[in-house]
Amino acid sequence: MTTGRTGQRSAAARRRRRGGRHSRKKPHKAQWFSVTALAVLGMVMVVHPGATGRQSLAAQFSEGGTAVRDVAQPPAPTPTVIPTPTATFTTPQRPAPTLTRKPKGAKPNVTVSTGRLAVVPGFNKASGMRDKLTYRVEIEEGLSFNGTAVAAAIHKTLTDERGWQAVHPVNFERTDKPDADLRIIVATPTLTDKLCLPLDTGGELSCRVEDRVVLNAKRWMYAIPWYAGKVELYRNYLVNHEVGHALGHGHSTCAKANTPAPVMMQQSKGLGGCLPNAWPTIKAT
Numbered sequence: 323m324t325t326g327r328t329g330q331r332s333a334a335a336r337r338r339r340r341g342g343r344h345s346r347k348k349p350h351k352a353q354w355f356s357v358t359a360l361a362v363l364g365m366v367m368v369v370h371p372g373a374t375g376r377q378s379l380a381a382q383f384s385e386g387g388t389a390v391r392d393v394a395q396p397p398a399p400t401p402t403v404i405p406t407p408t409a410t411f412t413t414p415q416r417p418a419p420t421l422t423r424k425p426k427g428a429k430p431n432v433t434v435s436t437g438r439l440a441v442v443p444g445f446n447k448a449s450g451m452r453d454k455l456t457y458r459v460e461i462e463e464g465l466s467f468n469g470t471a472v473a474a475a476i477h478k479t480l481t482d483e484r485g486w487q488a489v490h491p492v493n494f495e496r497t498d499k500p501d502a503d504l505r506i507i508v509a510t511p512t513l514t515d516k517l518c519l520p521l522d523t524g525g526e527l528s529c530r531v532e533d534r535v536v537l538n539a540k541r542w543m544y545a546i547p548w549y550a551g552k553v554e555l556y557r558n559y560l561v562n563h564e565v566g567h568a569l570g571h572g573h574s575t576c577a578k579a580n581t582p583a584p585v586m587m588q589q590s591k592g593l594g595g596c597l598p599n600a601w602p603t604i605k606a607t
């Protein structure tokens with residue numbers, strides 16, 4: 323057949339050279355038919371295996387064959403779709419630990435009351451041999467205070483040379499034992515009000531009732547406007563004033579304007595023209 327087609331092609335070529343393209347019409351009709359028929363047959367033979375293959379794949383697909391899944395599932399979604407949920411779930415979890423940390427500049431908690439007190443562990447020995455007055459420091463749980471720092475500030479105030487030890491024959495000693503003479507408590511306004519009953523502290527004041535010296539945490543933290551910028555001095559005042567009650571002192575008033583306020587004046591309610599003062603050696607009553 324190849325030989326024949328080659329010979330016919332040569333004859334056709336000769337005829338094309340002789341008579342141009344229109345002259346080959348008639349003699350080639352049968353040949354074109356043969357070629358076309360062969361081509362169609364070839365196409366059928368080419369197409370058929372593919373069609374069989376597709377049918378076979380379709381059958382396998384319907385059966386859920388592994389090979390079909392490999393073919394039917396585009397590979398692209400695998401790397402993009404699967405990691406996406408992982409990223410989605412892990413990303414929101416990352417900031418979570420930061421939420422448990424206090425934001426920078428956040429105000430400490432001084433008002434949310436748990437109603438539970440915790441004793442600050444530790445011991446500060448009395449600095450003299452006179453009448454020893456023991457006290458322990460308790461802080462309401464949940465308050466944003468460092469217990470050790472609060473206890474250190476209280477002991478420093480009580481043993482300061484400008485403090486009550488210079489006025490009374492007493493030496494303060496800090497303990498964490500239950501038999502302390504005095505409990506110095508730092509509590510939220512809510513618990514302060516409860517511990518100060520029957521006195522009315524109104525969520526603002528501190529008090530001394532029986533063996534309890536109760537310091538209002540809000541005041542400990544923020545003082546009062548006329549002590550602005552002098553929070554430590556106000557804490558000195560708060561401790562000395564309430565412990566002064568435990569030592570038997572009552573309230574006094576501002577006797578002369580622009581002189582130091584007596585430490586036993588209720589300075590948290592106002593200074594009455596006096597100047598802030600936290601020390602009994604400067605003006606006790």
Ligand SMILES: [Zn+2]
Pocket residue numbers: 563564567573588
């Ligand atoms: Zn008082």
